[in-house]
Amino acid sequence: MPRLILLRHGQSQWNLENRFTGWWDVDVTEKGEAEARAAGALLKEKGMLPSVAFTSVQTRAIKTLHLALEEAGVLWIPETKDWRLNERHYGGLTGLDKAETAAKHGDEQVKIWRRSFDTPPPVLERGSEFDLSDDPRYAGIDVPQTESLKDTIARVLPYYEGSIVPHLKAGATVLVAAHGNSLRALVKHLSGISDDEITGLEIPTGQPIIYDLDEELTVLDRYYLSER
Numbered sequence: 681m682p683r684l685i686l687l688r689h690g691q692s693q694w695n696l697e698n699r700f701t702g703w704w705d706v707d708v709t710e711k712g713e714a715e716a717r718a719a720g721a722l723l724k725e726k727g728m729l730p731s732v733a734f735t736s737v738q739t740r741a742i743k744t745l746h747l748a749l750e751e752a753g754v755l756w757i758p759e760t761k762d763w764r765l766n767e768r769h770y771g772g773l774t775g776l777d778k779a780e781t782a783a784k785h786g787d788e789q790v791k792i793w794r795r796s797f798d799t800p801p802p803v804l805e806r807g808s809e810f811d812l813s814d815d816p817r818y819a820g821i822d823v824p825q826t827e828s829l830k831d832t833i834a835r836v837l838p839y840y841e842g843s844i845v846p847h848l849k850a851g852a853t854v855l856v857a858a859h860g861n862s863l864r865a866l867v868k869h870l871s872g873i874s875d876d877e878i879t880g881l882e883i884p885t886g887q888p889i890i891y892d893l894d895e896e897l898t899v900l901d902r903y904y905l906s907e908r
């Protein structure tokens with residue numbers, strides 16, 4: 681039976697510092713590394729070893745994937761990195777302190793920027809400190825200046841359908857190590873969550889979420905592996 685394992689990266693340096701991160705490439709903290717290893721140990725303990733893996737082009741997700749695979753004893757499996765699995769681009773909020781931004785603009789406004797379905801944060805000006813347009817990993821890609829969850833879904837889902845679904849249809853156990861909002865896009869799709877309800881779904885760091893699927897990829901069950 682096909683199985684999809686979703687894993688949000690372990691705690692990042694800017695999760696710890698409470699800063700808007702998005703596409704900015706921060707590393708995992710020591711706690712984040714431990715979370716990633718624990719996720720891998722859990723996969724091994726429960727006999728849920730992935731046969732193929734996907735991740736973003738961001739260090740926190742790549743490192744989480746590698747630490748988890750190493751701990752699970754399957755560092756050798758094929759893996760693909762793609763920017764479409766990146767975190768939602770946080771636009772002009774990138775780098776700002778979440779609490780300070782709430783104090784300045786109000787909790788309501790920050791909640792809209794963080795959790796509304798289709799209202800993106802303000803744009804990040806080209807050439808500003810956190811602009812990644814010239815980063816070689818994005819060569820040939822039209823780097824967004826901001827993204828709503830809706831925009832994120834518009835790049836994550838075609839990638840899922842085109843690159844991940846074929847592995848699931850072939851019966852693989854697929855591990856996707858990614859980010860709060862790129863994974864929210866997948867959960868919304870797989871679990872049929874409405875635009876309104878998805879705003880309330882939080883994805884914790886380092887906790888494998890399991891989707892058991894049938895051959896048609898209908899969802900049979902969804903659960904946190906730590907709860908089984």
Ligand SMILES: O=C(O)[C@H](O)COP(=O)(O)O
Binds near residue numbers: 700701702703770859
């Ligand atoms: O990009 C970020 O800052 C976090 O990874 C996710 O942030 P959020 O909880 O505000 O969506």
